[in-house]
Amino acid sequence: MANSLHERICAWYFTPRPWEQRGNGALYRRLGVAVYKRYLPTTGDLMRRWRGLKQVDLARGSRRDELVHAEQMTRRHEWRHWIGCVIFVLLAFLIDRQFTALDWVILTALNLAINIYPIMLQRYNRVRILQVLEKCP
Numbered sequence: 001m002a003n004s005l006h007e008r009i010c011a012w013y014f015t016p017r018p019w020e021q022r023g024n025g026a027l028y029r030r031l032g033v034a035v036y037k038r039y040l041p042t043t044g045d046l047m048r049r050w051r052g053l054k055q056v057d058l059a060r061g062s063r064r065d066e067l068v069h070a071e072q073m074t075r076r077h078e079w080r081h082w083i084g085c086v087i088f089v090l091l092a093f094l095i096d097r098q099f100t101a102l103d104w105v106i107l108t109a110l111n112l113a114i115n116i117y118p119i120m121l122q123r124y125n126r127v128r129i130l131q132v133l134e135k136c137p
Contacts, residue, residue, distance in 0.1 A: 014075050016127045024131065028124035036117045037124075064136050071129045078122035085115035
């Protein structure tokens with residue numbers, strides 16, 4: 001029963017909402033996720049091209065299998081960034097230091113760049129992957 005509840009909660013959370021799907025992720029693009037994705041230092045589009053990496057490599061398996069794997073990876077990466085976000089916020093409140101307004105602005109900007117934008121990126125990618133999977137035989 002607990003496993004079933006866990007699966008239902010995960011299915012509910014990771015299923016893209018209608019507002020996320022509208023315009024093939026247009027909201028996320030307006031928020032700059034596509035630009036963020038392009039210049040991400042570790043796995044951004046430019047870095048992948050430079051290193052010769054492929055997110056979906058048809059040499060490893062069928063198109064459908066690779067897309068399903070990529071969608072599962074978006075879930076894992078999103079979950080990791082949520083954990084990181086919570087830890088980041090908890091540490092900010094647990095550190096025995098008085099933060100100035102500038103400190104809070106910097107911490108918020110860092111959390112946006114390190115955790116929130118990657119979460120939005122994973123959701124943006126999942127919308128696009130699922131749309132391709134719907135058309136894939």
